[in-house]
Amino acid sequence: MSLLLNELGNGIFLGAFFGLVALGYSMVYGILRLINFAHGDFFMVAAFVSYTILGAVLVGHNSHGQWWTLLWVGVVVMVITGGLNMLANQIIYRPMRRAAILSLMIAAIGLSQILENGVLVTPQWGATYLVYPVTSPPAGFNLGSNHYTWAQLIIVLVSGLLALGTYFLVGRTLLGKAMRAVSEDRIAAMLMGVNVDLVIAIVFFIGGALAGAAAVMTGVYYGQINYLMGFTVGLEAFTAAVLGGIGNIGGAMLGGLVLGVVQSIGTAVFGSEWAIVVAFGALVLMLWFRPTGLLGERVARRM
Amino acid sequence: MRALELRDVSVFYGAVRGVEHVDLHVDEGEIVSLLGANGAGKSTLLKAISGIVHPRAGSIEFFGDALAKQSAHRRVRRGLVHVPEGRRIFTTLTIAENLELGAYGIQLGRGERADRLREVLEHFPILQRHFDRLAGTLSGGEQQVLAIGRAMMSQPKLLMIDEPSLGLDPQKIDIVYDMLEEVARLGTTVLLVEQNVSLALEISARAYVLQQGSIVLSGDASTLAEDPRVADAYLGKVNDVPE
Numbered sequence: 367m368s369l370l371l372n373e374l375g376n377g378i379f380l381g382a383f384f385g386l387v388a389l390g391y392s393m394v395y396g397i398l399r400l401i402n403f404a405h406g407d408f409f410m411v412a413a414f415v416s417y418t419i420l421g422a423v424l425v426g427h428n429s430h431g432q433w434w435t436l437l438w439v440g441v442v443v444m445v446i447t448g449g450l451n452m453l454a455n456q457i458i459y460r461p462m463r464r465a466a467i468l469s470l471m472i473a474a475i476g477l478s479q480i481l482e483n484g485v486l487v488t489p490q491w492g493a494t495y496l497v498y499p500v501t502s503p504p505a506g507f508n509l510g511s512n513h514y515t516w517a518q519l520i521i522v523l524v525s526g527l528l529a530l531g532t533y534f535l536v537g538r539t540l541l542g543k544a545m546r547a548v549s550e551d552r553i554a555a556m557l558m559g560v561n562v563d564l565v566i567a568i569v570f571f572i573g574g575a576l577a578g579a580a581a582v583m584t585g586v587y588y589g590q591i592n593y594l595m596g597f598t599v600g601l602e603a604f605t606a607a608v609l610g611g612i613g614n615i616g617g618a619m620l621g622g623l624v625l626g627v628v629q630s631i632g633t634a635v636f637g638s639e640w641a642i643v644v645a646f647g648a649l650v651l652m653l654w655f656r657p658t659g660l661l662g663e664r665v666a667r668r669m
Numbered sequence: 670m671r672a673l674e675l676r677d678v679s680v681f682y683g684a685v686r687g688v689e690h691v692d693l694h695v696d697e698g699e700i701v702s703l704l705g706a707n708g709a710g711k712s713t714l715l716k717a718i719s720g721i722v723h724p725r726a727g728s729i730e731f732f733g734d735a736l737a738k739q740s741a742h743r744r745v746r747r748g749l750v751h752v753p754e755g756r757r758i759f760t761t762l763t764i765a766e767n768l769e770l771g772a773y774g775i776q777l778g779r780g781e782r783a784d785r786l787r788e789v790l791e792h793f794p795i796l797q798r799h800f801d802r803l804a805g806t807l808s809g810g811e812q813q814v815l816a817i818g819r820a821m822m823s824q825p826k827l828l829m830i831d832e833p834s835l836g837l838d839p840q841k842i843d844i845v846y847d848m849l850e851e852v853a854r855l856g857t858t859v860l861l862v863e864q865n866v867s868l869a870l871e872i873s874a875r876a877y878v879l880q881q882g883s884i885v886l887s888g889d890a891s892t893l894a895e896d897p898r899v900a901d902a903y904l905g906k907v908n909d910v911p912e
Binding site for chain 2: 544550
């Protein structure tokens with residue numbers, strides 16, 4: 367029982383990361399029907415960018431718990447990653463708007479390669495694991511027999527807030543309604559006076575920004591980053607998005623949490639080398655029994 | 670004042686002709702019909718005017734300003750609104766959200782948008798029912814009514830509407846046409862595309878008849894209503910009529 371509770375805690379925490387990255391996946395899918403395989407790599411790039419910025423501003427400081435510095439660097443990294451994601455849309459996907467969705471997916475895979483190898487050949491970054499400049503202090507609180515750090519709690523809270531903010535934006539604001547309108551019928555949205563290209567660009571910005579936030583938190587929590595980290599996280603986030611029902615905002619977050627819990631429990635039972643297997647096992651089962659995901663629309667349609 | 674003036678407009682889809690050498694005008698406050706059989710180019714012409722497709726040649730002026738390469742969403746801001754064929758309401762959004770989006774192009778504040786919504790509901794009380802339901806649950810007639818109400822949210826100067834009677838029973842058609850007359854009475858100019866000739870001519874001042882991408886007849890609605898060549902146009906025979 368204690369083990370289950372412990373893994374539930376870990377799972378929620380892990381799921382918060384997955385959920386944030388999955389949100390970006392899901393929103394881009396929702397509006398372009400594109401599985402953006404480069405999404406995880408923007409997460410990775412964000413980790414490296416934040417690594418460099420933090421390294422520069424924290425020279426000679428204690429690496430523990432620089433919360434305020436982390437906060438503003440986090441915001442800056444969100445803006446940078448959002449901007450990069452938007453730029454990728456502008457340069458790569460937008461000129462391909464009339465192309466088959468398969469071409470866009472191949473372009474996304476290409477972009478993923480460019481980003482990974484770009485980081486690989488960048489001086490100071492490269493192929494080795496880098497130690498993140500800020501790490502989370504071990505202090506925290508006990509729940510039952512389990513110890514959780516403050517950092518874990520903050521990560522869950524920040525993720526929750528960002529997810530809620532996104533949910534509010536898409537569900538309640540006029541811009542969000544325009545996003546959903548573009549997602550359903552681009553031409554009809556245009557005839558309402560919606561600047562479709564701008565709305566799509568904003569979606570890419572938000573998706574990138576959320577991945578940026580997740581990246582900073584990952585760095586702080588795990589303490590190390592690597593140029594291939596985006597690949598696994600991207601696949602896990604994609605799994606989370608599909609589990610929840612891709613294209614669905616609430617579904618992405620829910621899928622992230624479910625995947626986090628399943629993966630934590632699976633890892634505890636089978637061992638950590640099975641983490642990815644458990645994740646994709648869950649995906650296969652889900653697609654088998656409920657292909658629309660927990661809350662969402664059919665995926666098979668355009669893939 | 671000319672609301673809309675097309676001079677020598679041609680639209681092609683690759684090598685396929687949509688419309689060719691079309692001259693057409695609509696005066697402010699008029700209801701004008703664009704008639705013709707399936708595939709005559711009526712919808713293509715509306716798409717060219719609203720900016721979804723771009724003409725290969727010719728000029729389109731809206732209240733004296735050339736539209737040329739202006740993007741579709743900017744044309745909406747200037748008061749040119751197009752209700753496309755098949756209504757194309759947003760089925761996964763509520764009726765209220767559909768209406769709100771109708772005012773997206775003119776960029777109102779939250780308060781103004783609410784006022785505008787109230788006005789539209791006053792003029793078209795039929796929309797008030799099922800306000801928070803998903804638009805996809807509406808019947809065809811209700812969807813058409815919503816599509817017109819949504820278009821009116823932006824207080825357009827010119828409303829173009831494509832086949833509003835398509836697939837509706839006579840009772841629903843009456844409701845939709847009453848609504849169009851109300852739109853005109855409120856001061857909006859209307860360009861109406863229809864296959865249902867008698868229905869369209871009844872509320873129009875003038876009409877144009879398209880056949881295979883070209884305008885073959887035009888004139889006062891009352892004159893055209895008597896003209897046997899209008900019916901022939903639907904059967905593809907106008908060019909064969911002896912002088």
